[in-house]
Amino acid sequence: MAHNLNFNADNNEYAFFSVKQRAWHGLGKIVEQYPTSAEAIKYAGLDYTVEKRPLFTFDTENHTGDPDSDILIPEIEVPNYFANVRTDTEKVLGVVGKDYQIVQNIDAFEFFDAIVGGGDGILYETAGALGNGERIFITAKLPGYIRVGKDDFIEKYLFLTTSHDGFGSITAAFTPIRIVCNNTLNAAMRNHTDAIKIRHTASANDRLKQAHKLMGISNNLADELKDVFNHWSKVRITDAEVKKLIQVAMVPNKEVLNNLMAGKNDELSTTYTNIVDKVYEYAMSSPTQQMETTAGTLFGAYSSVTGYFQNVRNYKDGEAKFKSIIEGTAKQRAQTAFDLCSDFSKHLTTNFLTLN
Template sequence: MAHNLNFNSRTGEYSFFSVKEKAWHGLGKIVEDYPTSAEALKFAGLDYDVIKAPNTHTLPSGNSIVSDNSFFTYRSDNEAILGDKVGKDYQVVQNREAFSFFDSIVGNGEGIMYETAGALGNGERIFITAKLPGYIRVGNGDDVTEKYIFLTTSHDGSGSIMAAFTPIRIVCQNTLNASLRNASNVVRIKHTSGATDRFADAHKIMGLANTLTDQLGDIFNHWTTVRITDQEVRKLIQLALSPNKETTDLIRKGLEDEMSTVFKNSVNDAFAYAMTSDTQQMETTKGTLFGAYNAVTGYFQNVRKYADGQAKLQSIVLGGTAQQKSQSAFELCTSYDKNGAGIFMPN
């Protein structure tokens, strides 16, 4: 099952909902209006509790020992096992608490618009995306970026709670993963004692979103005034997509023939997107540094092929390749703005 969405045999439904747009192979519930947190919890099939219980070890004699340091987690609704190797310090954060986190950001959910949510596997990993009020407007206002917060957490002990601020450019739906020097766009909370209390404190995330919104708006608008040649765009794409130092050295020396075919194909695809996509022919993007940055982020969102929806999610939002390369593009554009084409020369 490539999509890996949880199928709840008790209800006969997939654990996923989306507002208006079909996603994840067309599975799950599509709703027309933005739901409340309580409605979203139910629509996404996340209205279950996660229970932590000690593991029981059966000995050859037939006697059983209840562990005091080895635990497992399971769902309250269908008793599906979510994790069987959970430590004694692991603290469960319930799905409803995840939605409460979003509601607390702007006060009782006012202005929060839940757009997607769902569960993967047996329900051991959940994810939620919510749109925040306001926009980042670039240029004359036609190029608009919406503000999202994405959250994911696991119930099997495999990872932290992660919340990330993720701007999404409406005209091409590409995710702009840009971390500024004085702020990170990701916050992680471990499933240990006090996790629920730290989770409930959403002010850090909201302050983060507002800080990034203001700063990114200023940066993007400035980049629309910085001109860059097509040849320089291609070189910037090469450097942003470079998989290692050896390839980066070849790029800076202009030794393209020595680069791998796979890498050159990726660069060609991203450059073609930069030169031909309708969203790259706008006043804000055609021949501008902002367009060069969007060539990289748009390539990963709209051109590159992924094995499945979960692989794309991992790459673009959960710290995978796309997020890393988008950050490289942001840093390269920042450097180009300051130093010009000299950034492409050998160090």
């Protein structure tokens, strides 16, 4: 089952909710209005707590050969290790060390509410739990949007995931979404970070409450993105320059990069050249690339890379697509494209291979 959503046998429901649009897996609860955090945590089946409980081991002795004569040796406590147990189902979610700090699901929602002081500005889009409830995720829309030109709007989203199994950190990421073509962007601003990771230590909850400040999530960040994208929408770029930018942005390894730098195009793999051709075709023919802000502009060149991963590339399933955009290849390529466009806008040069 690729979605791996937690299924609650008591209420016969999957631990997932979405606003208005049903997710790719077709499961969970669909609601028409944006819920409060208190409502969202219930809709998503996240209204449970986790406890750290001591671990014990035991053994048996049998000197008769009769299995019914087993003697149970007294339990021995395992030092410095604990089981994280979900209290409503008594499921063990993972084994953790003595310094591991549980961050309850409700604390994750408080991270979002802290951004707007607990007001009505946060709009919860999706949330859910995976496996037995050992990992949760939340996506929420931030107040306002970024406007590029007259007709291009970019909404501001936050994604957070945390776990109760002892693996992985608490991760929060800033993700703008382009409304016109639902084009997911993962642009990391210089002098800011688009993601933060927090270890499950004693200070985890305090750090989580301040995470949005560390991430620079504010109107200042939105204003900077707005200024960058609007500037890019006025910077002209030729078709040949777009093709070259795409070639560099989509480089998968140093070998391909070296071949590009040496002009050994005949040694480039068929897979790589096909991807470049598809991204370039999207840049030249997609309706969203023919707008005033995108046609022949640097913003359009950047959008062609991110738009390929959102609207053209084939994935195994929706989960694979989601992971690629949030933390995988799609995000990495978008970051490279963002850096290339940023340098191009400053130098107005096509020599992408020598940048950075």
